[in-house]
């Protein structure tokens with residue numbers, strides 16, 4: 245098992261136990277979808293609904309970054325996670 | 341013949357001769373430039389030489405709403421103000437929402453051009469076809485709130501909408517804004533241009549109706565747009581409640597919320613003091629622009645028990661940065677108070693906050709002494725000094741006020757001694773609230789935007805919000821960022837700055853259908869027949885004309901750059917740790933950007949490109965410049 249850091253902001257925080265930052269343990273060579281599966285198991289329906297639509301596609305506007313890089317500019321949900329990685333999930337945001 | 345959307349008239353007021361003229365708006369101009377920034381930049385380019393003094397009589401103020409303003413199109417009460425900026429010397433284009441923009445349409449005009457200079461303080465009163473220039477000696481010296489109240493009183497017309505300057509504009513601060521209600525044409529020192537003309541205010545009241553060319557089609561296009569807005573995962577669930585300040589949490593998580601004049605970005609957490617949660621707790625009401633179902637703007641009240649108690653204002657994300665991270669302040673009430681004071685004094689919250697943050701670093705580095713500050717301990721985090729300084733600056737008071745009054749660039753030129761390395765501006769316009777070292781296309785837009793460091797001229801929502809339109813991008817890499825920046829700039833210009841629609845919509849609700857949506861809305865309202873490609877071309881055309889203007893104003897490739905801090909100092913902590921934009925990377929991105937624009941490597945639009953855009957005639961301007969060299 246390896247340790248990564250999960251970071252969340254805004255509307256996601258309360259869906260993951262109110263923690264803006266927490267450690268999560270995953271299998272060596274786990275990918276983003278494995279991590280999301282762990283989080284769905286741990287945090288249940290509300291979290292799942294925020295992230296996935298009915299056909300288990302990622303909801304529009306949900307953004308995910310590994311060490312600050314957009315996962316979709318990497319390998320998407322198949323992007324591998326490594327020891328110490330920072331995984332950040334955004335709810336849909338905008339403005340500025 | 342334009343059938344709708346446009347009122348068909350251009351109002352020209354010359355303050356030197358006191359002559360008032362009404363001209364026809366040509367269909368050709370409407371078709372090629374749409375409105376807003378398009379109209380402003382076209383008229384500026386045709387009528388104002390690039391090399392004039394922005395505060396001289398020759399400069400003009402060109403106010404232009406868009407064809408959708410004043411109709412029931414959502415979020416279209418916007419207006420562009422175009423002039424030559426005294427802060428940058430480049431095209432100064434500033435947009436404002438509120439109710440003032442639609443009122444000009446109701447009065448019957450698509451464009452208001454103000455030229456010349458009045459000998460004495462005046463204001464312009466537009467009441468449908470009746471336009472008068474009135475004495476303003478009595479109100480000269482008043483802040484923007486009192487000015488609006490007094491003019492309404494004097495005209496015995498409570499429903500008149502007013503845009504005016506405060507003391508900062510009167511004192512020709514290059515950071516002065518123009519305020520209408522609580523909204524601002526904030527940036528680029530446009531208020532100083534008004535001040536230089538001795539023009540205190542413009543009052544508008546109109547009773548006309550904006551005609552719609554194809555009602556059924558318009559209703560259909562409008563429903564489609566409203567449905568897309570409703571389907572947006574951000575617009576109503578979050579944005580209408582939290583407004584732009586929620587972005588503090590976003591950029592903090594990305595490690596690009598600028599801190600202490602960009603010295604400590606990523607090292608401090610501001611979300612506790614001034615993040616979304618703290619911000620929401622101060623909300624008391626939302627203040628929508630005319631006809632906007634979203635109403636993102638949140639009125640905030642400073643409660644608690646401090647010297648700021650009772651301050652009431654609607655600071656946006658950018659102000660949370662300029663009076664927050666940038667100055668090392670995490671006291672929310674002081675930000676609300678500073679915002680309110682700036683609106684009253686008529687000064688841009690962004691430029692003035694960045695300038696104060698810069699002065700704080702100068703103080704900490706010993707380049708400003710206690711003697712210079714007359715004993716003020718101008719350290720980062722000193723919110724009391726920050727708030728107290730605003731009045732000094734707006735009134736150009738001897739000492740720090742006069743020193744800071746014209747913004748970051750002039751302050752660094754006055755101080756010298758290497759301070760330009762961390763004077764955070766491009767072409768004189770202070771940086772917005774995203775550290776470009778951790779968002780490279782967003783940064784390249786600062787370097788190349790025709791207005792200077794202006795996030796709104798080419799917002800890289802792909803990098804900031806992770807939106808995959810037109811495709812996903814890694815914010816740390818430089819590949820493809822030249823082409824992306826061009827795309828962002830042209831799309832933004834075509835879908836928000838010209839038609840004129842609120843920029844927030846495009847980034848959050850409609851990025852994938854923005855061009856199509858604009859075409860459908862504009863065509864149905866006006867009877868024009870533009871394709872999404874035509875719309876995009878309008879954005880490109882306007883960006884090219886603006887570039888030519890800037891070349892005639894003396895700008896070169898060397899000006900498309902960053903302060904040395906961005907080019908040499910990596911961000912030290914946080915998610916964007918280790919990132920910066922080396923000179924080499926900047927050059928690679930610039931080459932790619934110019935190539936995507938079909939400009940020369942010196943950043944000069946080619947005759948072929950200009951002809952392709954139907955504006956070959958302006959090549960003459962840069963040709964003659966070459967000859968005269």
Ligand code: SF4
Nearest residue numbers: 415629632635636842
């Ligand atoms: S979304 Fe906000 S800024 Fe845009 S039009 Fe509506 S209230 Fe105004």
